[in-house]
Amino acid sequence: MTDSRLEMKRRTLLMTSAAMAASVLMPERVFAQATPRRGGVFAVHYGAEQRQLNPSLQASTGVYIIGGKIQEPLVDLDANGNPVGVLAERWETTPDGKTITFHLRRGIRWHDGKPFTSADVQFSAMAMWKKILNYGTTLQLFLTAVDTPDAHTAVFRYERPMPLNLLLRALPDLGYVSAKHLYESGNIRQNPYNLAPVGTGPFKFVQYERGQHVIADRNNEYWREGMPYLDRIVWRVITDRSAAAAQLEAGQLHYSPFSGITISDIARLGKDPRFIVSTKGNEGNARTNTLEFNFRRKELSDIRVRRAIAHAINVPFFIDNFLGDFAKLGTGPIPSVSKDFYPDDNGPQYPYDKAKAMRLLDEAGLKPGAGGVRLSVRLLPAPWGEDISLWSTFVQQSLGEVGIKVDVVRNDGAGFLKQVYAEHAFDLATGWHQYRSDPAVSTTVWYRSGQPPGAPWTNQWGWTDPTMDKIIDDAATEVDPVKRKALYAKFQQRANSEIPIWTPIEQIFVTTISVKARNHSNTPRWGSSTWHDLWLAE
Amino acid sequence: MRILALAGRRLAASIPTLFLILVGIFLLLQFAPGDTVDAMLAQMGGGDAVTAQQLRQFYGLDLSVPARLGQYLLRLVQLDLGFSAIYGKPVAIVIAERLPPTLLLMTAALSFAFFAGLVLGVLAARRVNRWPDTLISTLGLVFYATPSFWFGLMAIVVFSIYLQWLPAGGFEDITSLQTGIWRTLDIARHLVLPTLTLGLIFLAIYLRIMRASMLEVLNLDFVRTARAKGLDETRVVVRHVLRNALLPMVTLIGLQAGTMLGGSVVVESVFSLPGLGRLAYESVVQRDLNTLLGIVFVSAILVIVVNFVVDLLYARLDPRISAGG
Numbered sequence: 001m002t003d004s005r006l007e008m009k010r011r012t013l014l015m016t017s018a019a020m021a022a023s024v025l026m027p028e029r030v031f032a033q034a035t036p037r038r039g040g041v042f043a044v045h046y047g048a049e050q051r052q053l054n055p056s057l058q059a060s061t062g063v064y065i066i067g068g069k070i071q072e073p074l075v076d077l078d079a080n081g082n083p084v085g086v087l088a089e090r091w092e093t094t095p096d097g098k099t100i101t102f103h104l105r106r107g108i109r110w111h112d113g114k115p116f117t118s119a120d121v122q123f124s125a126m127a128m129w130k131k132i133l134n135y136g137t138t139l140q141l142f143l144t145a146v147d148t149p150d151a152h153t154a155v156f157r158y159e160r161p162m163p164l165n166l167l168l169r170a171l172p173d174l175g176y177v178s179a180k181h182l183y184e185s186g187n188i189r190q191n192p193y194n195l196a197p198v199g200t201g202p203f204k205f206v207q208y209e210r211g212q213h214v215i216a217d218r219n220n221e222y223w224r225e226g227m228p229y230l231d232r233i234v235w236r237v238i239t240d241r242s243a244a245a246a247q248l249e250a251g252q253l254h255y256s257p258f259s260g261i262t263i264s265d266i267a268r269l270g271k272d273p274r275f276i277v278s279t280k281g282n283e284g285n286a287r288t289n290t291l292e293f294n295f296r297r298k299e300l301s302d303i304r305v306r307r308a309i310a311h312a313i314n315v316p317f318f319i320d321n322f323l324g325d326f327a328k329l330g331t332g333p334i335p336s337v338s339k340d341f342y343p344d345d346n347g348p349q350y351p352y353d354k355a356k357a358m359r360l361l362d363e364a365g366l367k368p369g370a371g372g373v374r375l376s377v378r379l380l381p382a383p384w385g386e387d388i389s390l391w392s393t394f395v396q397q398s399l400g401e402v403g404i405k406v407d408v409v410r411n412d413g414a415g416f417l418k419q420v421y422a423e424h425a426f427d428l429a430t431g432w433h434q435y436r437s438d439p440a441v442s443t444t445v446w447y448r449s450g451q452p453p454g455a456p457w458t459n460q461w462g463w464t465d466p467t468m469d470k471i472i473d474d475a476a477t478e479v480d481p482v483k484r485k486a487l488y489a490k491f492q493q494r495a496n497s498e499i500p501i502w503t504p505i506e507q508i509f510v511t512t513i514s515v516k517a518r519n520h521s522n523t524p525r526w527g528s529s530t531w532h533d534l535w536l537a538e
Numbered sequence: 539m540r541i542l543a544l545a546g547r548r549l550a551a552s553i554p555t556l557f558l559i560l561v562g563i564f565l566l567l568q569f570a571p572g573d574t575v576d577a578m579l580a581q582m583g584g585g586d587a588v589t590a591q592q593l594r595q596f597y598g599l600d601l602s603v604p605a606r607l608g609q610y611l612l613r614l615v616q617l618d619l620g621f622s623a624i625y626g627k628p629v630a631i632v633i634a635e636r637l638p639p640t641l642l643l644m645t646a647a648l649s650f651a652f653f654a655g656l657v658l659g660v661l662a663a664r665r666v667n668r669w670p671d672t673l674i675s676t677l678g679l680v681f682y683a684t685p686s687f688w689f690g691l692m693a694i695v696v697f698s699i700y701l702q703w704l705p706a707g708g709f710e711d712i713t714s715l716q717t718g719i720w721r722t723l724d725i726a727r728h729l730v731l732p733t734l735t736l737g738l739i740f741l742a743i744y745l746r747i748m749r750a751s752m753l754e755v756l757n758l759d760f761v762r763t764a765r766a767k768g769l770d771e772t773r774v775v776v777r778h779v780l781r782n783a784l785l786p787m788v789t790l791i792g793l794q795a796g797t798m799l800g801g802s803v804v805v806e807s808v809f810s811l812p813g814l815g816r817l818a819y820e821s822v823v824q825r826d827l828n829t830l831l832g833i834v835f836v837s838a839i840l841v842i843v844v845n846f847v848v849d850l851l852y853a854r855l856d857p858r859i860s861a862g863g
Contacts, residue, residue: 048581049624049820050581050582051578051581051623051624051625051626052626058582059582060581060582062581132589132592134579134582134586134589137586137588137589138586189596190626194626195626209812210625210632210635210812211636211812211813211816211817212708212709212712212810212812213708213712215712234712236707236708236712236810237810237812238707238810239807239810239816240687240807240808240810242687242691242808243690243691243694243706243707243807243808243809243810246691246694246695246698246699246706246707247706247707247810249699249706250694250698250699250702250705250706252705252706252707252708411571411572412572412823413572413576413577413580413581413823414570414571414572414573414574414576414577414580414823414824414825415570415571415572415576416572416580417572417576417579417580418571418572418573418576419571419572422576423571451587452586452587453587454587454590455586455587455590456576456579456580458586
């Protein structure tokens with residue numbers, strides 16, 4: 001709690017000082033700012049180019065940051081994190097949870113002028129979400145059909161009960177609709193519209209120059225009256241983080257999403273009155289740093305050794321000295337920002353206690369050998385971020401102090417996934433676990449046994465726990481929200497008492513944005529949302 | 539006719555080399571853990587095993603290594619560079635798109651380095667061991683020893699953030715799409731800082747070579763003869779020394795043609811330029827074999843061509859060297 005309070009203080013301070021500076025320098029503008037200004041070009045940092053831009057086919061922030069302005073989902077999240085209709089106006093479910101009906105908004109047209117209908121929803125769900133979209137394939141595994149009684153009604157039929165809340169929490173990310181008439185012929189993956197998306201959203205695709213930029217212009221026919229405010233959005237491809245920070249300062253960029261610049265630049269620009277640096281608007285993209293254990297290594301399958309390792313690492317010290325204000329102590333796979341599922345009781349935690357760690361290792365029969373070494377392990381850090389690299393070094397040094405010798409083996413992205421999740425060639429691994437609004441979307445797969453080898457970010461630890469499997473399976477089809485929450489509390493407690501993976505740090509991505517931008521960061525997944533109400537002050 | 543024969547011989551000699559390079563890189567990349575589907579899953583942030591399997595089929599990764607290598611070489615003979623996994627279009631088009639910025643940047647940087655190096659080298663040699671020489675040589679060393687990313691970032695801090703004279707990155711201004719002469723000027727403005735950053739590193743090399751070569755030639759007999767027959771110093775340097783001292787510089791240009799097409803990953807990243815260096819780097823990280831091999835293939839061909847031109851230039855600069863010899 002102290003961390004988030006600090007963060008709040010810092011943010012309000014920043015915003016207040018920026019507002020004060022503005023009112024002193026240009027008093028006449030303070031009042032004018034209440035009414036949105038039309039026009040302007042918003043420049044966005046685009047760090048890692050993807051292979052395509054269609055969010056119906058790929059669920060990742062790198063796609064949403066562009067495709068999410070051009071195409072729209074059935075449902076999005078509002079300021080309080082509750083589902084709110086976008087292409088769907090309202091919805092209902094049957095008591096058995098096997099039929100969910102969406103009533104679609106009328107009078108919407110695709111950017112090419114064709115009307116948007118329930119056939120588009122049917123096509124997207126059956127041919128894209130169920131067959132191609134990552135995480136969508138798991139979510140819609142038991143979807144058997146989408147009926148279209150009329151052009152504005154889509155009825156989703158499931159073989160097993162689908163909790164309405166789960167679907168509504170997942171659809172903002174996994175419910176983008178593509179135009180059937182553009183995709184029904186040919187191979188979907190090779191469709192040229194994947195790189196020149198056509199949607200119903202507030203911005204129309206204009207140009208994509210690989211390695212340089214993407215441009216989208218205002219959609220004058222957009223269904224929300226008088227919106228959007230911006231004339232154009234440009235995404236600049238900048239792979240070097242320091243260069244991105246320099247472009248922000250030079251005024252060539254307005255916004256760097258998802259912690260796109262270095263930790264030190266985030267701290268520096270946080271003190272600059274021209275920018276707002278905050279985690280607000282990214283609550284839907286919470287992640288935890290992990291420590292993953294390979295149970296095929298006999299010593300690590302011993303719960304005492306795993307607990308000893310957790311006790312040996314001083315996590316608060318690491319957060320204070322390396323990560324700064326935007327990270328806090330993790331309490332389990334379900335992060336504290338998850339209002340719907342964060343339990344009152346998280347189960348056992350592992351505070352820093354070196355003596356206890358050594359005692360546990362002794363009990364497990366790992367006595368210090370030559371040079372005080374009890375055990376040698378290989379740690380594979382994922383190359384996703386600076387924090388993982390720092391954390392792996394910290395783990396190495398901390399474990400060294402209790403007699404566990406750690407070799408850090410660094411790989412690039414493809415190499416890391418292959419070695420950890422396909423070949424299981426690791427003892428310890430560390431990376432990010434991304435929490436996506438509901439534990440059933442991408443969290444429980446880290447714990448459910450029976451995952452095929454090669455599926456990244458799943459239980460590849462060689463850990464099988466029937467109790468855990470039952471909790472996960474029951475929760476996935478439980479339609480009563482209260483009972484579901486209780487099951488996920490049990491899930492969290494079990495995850496923490498067995499620690500097949502340990503989730504010691506909780507982080508939310510940091511946004512760096514110009515103070516000129518208005519109506520930003522106003523939903524939990526703002527970076528991915530449509531930006532229909534975003535505007536730029538003079 | 540003799541030139542054509544020479545060209546033919548050169549080309550024939552380079553085919554085995556080219557073949558070895560391509561096969562070598564193909565095999566080398568097989569040793570890197572993970573394939574392009576792993577890289578794609580890493581980028582997406584997740585995916586299930588079925589998706590991964592579908593994707594492997596889609597990219598033709600379900601075949602054996604020899605089968606894939608055979609397929610690739612067979613296509614190459616037909617001058618088909620294949621399909622790029624990360625870009626979703628033919629490799630030839632991907633490379634063609636990246637060539638203009640790379641060539642523009644590298645030609646500008648090399649020309650700058652060549653001419654500045656030439657002038658500074660001559661100046662240093664003329665005042666050898668006196669303060670201009672010391673100053674020039676020290677500066678050269680400093681430029682050479684400084685990492686280019688630091689140079690680039692400092693140039694951005696000074697010229698883009700504080701002075702706001704030049705853009706901090708990118709190839710052209712995209713907030714307002716320009717055409718004609720304005721677009722050319724805009725691109726030139728964007729290339730000033732990258733050219734200087736990249737050029738300063740090359741500069742040091744050319745400067746040192748030029749200085750050494752000038753000093754060597756200045757001590758030769760024919761220079762003494764030229765002086766003895768009463769020519770003034772400027773004429774001696776320009777007409778007699780410079781021409782002879784240029785040979786090693788030309789050799790160096792030939793050698794650096796390869797670097798030229800390879801681009802500079804660091805400078806391209808710092809200034810967000812869409813060059814071939816970044817493309818090659820990305821292809822490795824994304825395990826996009828076709829694109830990487832395509833870049834190697836095109837670079838190799840360019841190196842062969844440039845070296846051929848350099849041979850011809852030798853003959854022009856020094857008639858004693860016969861291009862055929």
